[in-house]
Amino acid sequence: MKFTLSCSLGLVSLICASNTVAAPLTRRTPVTLQVLNDSVDQKLGCSTTQIETLEGALTDAKNVAAGAATTLGAANVLSSEGVQTFLGSITAAQLAAQIPIRFTSVGTGLSGTLTQITDLVAGNSDQTLRFYCPAETTTEAEGNPCSAQSDAVAENLAEGSINKIALCPNFFGGGSITSDKASYLVSKAAGKLTSFNAPRNPGHILIHEAQHSVPLLGGSAANILEDISADAKPTSCVALNKKKRALNAENWALVSFLAEVDAGRLAAPCTGTSAKRAVGACALPSSSTSAAKTTTTAVVPPKTATPVAPPPSAVTAKPPPVAVPKPAAPAKPPTAPKPASTSKPSLIKGLLGKIF
DSSP, rough: OOOOSSSSHHHHHHHHHGTTTOOOOOOOEEEEEEEEEEEOOOOOOOOOHHHHHHHHHHHHHHHHHHHHHHHTSTTTTTGHHHHHHHTTTOHHHHHHHHHHHIIIIIHHHHHOOOOOOOOTTTTTTTTTTEEEEETTOOTTTTOOOOOOTTEEEEEOOOGSSSSEEEEEGGSSSSHHHHHHHHHHHHHHHHOOOOSOOOOHHHHHHHHHTTTTOOOOGGTTTGGBBBOOOSSSSSHHHTOHHHHHHHTHHHHHHHHHHHHHHOOGGGGGBBSSSSSGOOOOBOOOOOOOOOHHHHHHHHHHHHHHHHHHHHHHHHHHTTTTGGSTTTTGGGGGGGGTTTHHHHHHHHHHHHHHHHOO
């Protein structure tokens, strides 16, 4: 989040990127990172615990930004689902011009050593970036720019302030890349590719704020982006017109998040010959199919082995029911006639006796 002072500059910078070569980064010296501790200023200073959280966030943001620069620098990345979803109608020339600004410069700028100071204003310069932690009880008049919804607020010397980022209470909410990734993967499994929960880890928040910070964007106010979406939710970011998505700070932060937790969404879709389907060369829908084929092949042998045993036992089992016990019943009729044949000769003998 930032004050809306230089929106036109940010818009012009990106809109014109396809027609002009991006200006080289003007930074000649590294960004000096400083944090106001609370030893003197309890209203705006950061506690020891908060400074530790900031140090971890700086490391995470630096690594994620570097990873995003590498991932987005791959061939044909423009046709990836992730880029088309979150950066809309950005052109190849625009993307190539923005990667060094949005990620390479940011990662480099956040790589410096963080030193502690006791005065937020004294000694500030165009290459200095200062962090501070306004207490919830500190008022706007006392220097607190945070609202209840704010994670952080960036201001710039080029806009009449000093180069500083206020770390609001939400910044210290306990989020982490690990928890954000776990939440994202659950949503992805449910088919929610654009309605996952907004990342809450401090490193992600710093990458967002970096899109508002002149020192982290190469020293040029023309590179500043604004918060165009209603909020930082992915659904709000993709609800923007495709031409505006690459002009919104959070959209770039979300792309860096995908590069960290689901880089496959930033790989060009696989087409053409199998040689192009090498792992890492494109988004491989066939990977799950291959796994399925391997599983099927592994299951076939057991099925073949199981049927072979039953047939012999089945053939042996059928003869017993067809055994001779049942034909034995018809054998009794011939036995009955024998008494009749015996009685016939007796009757004849009786008749002959009477005659003779």
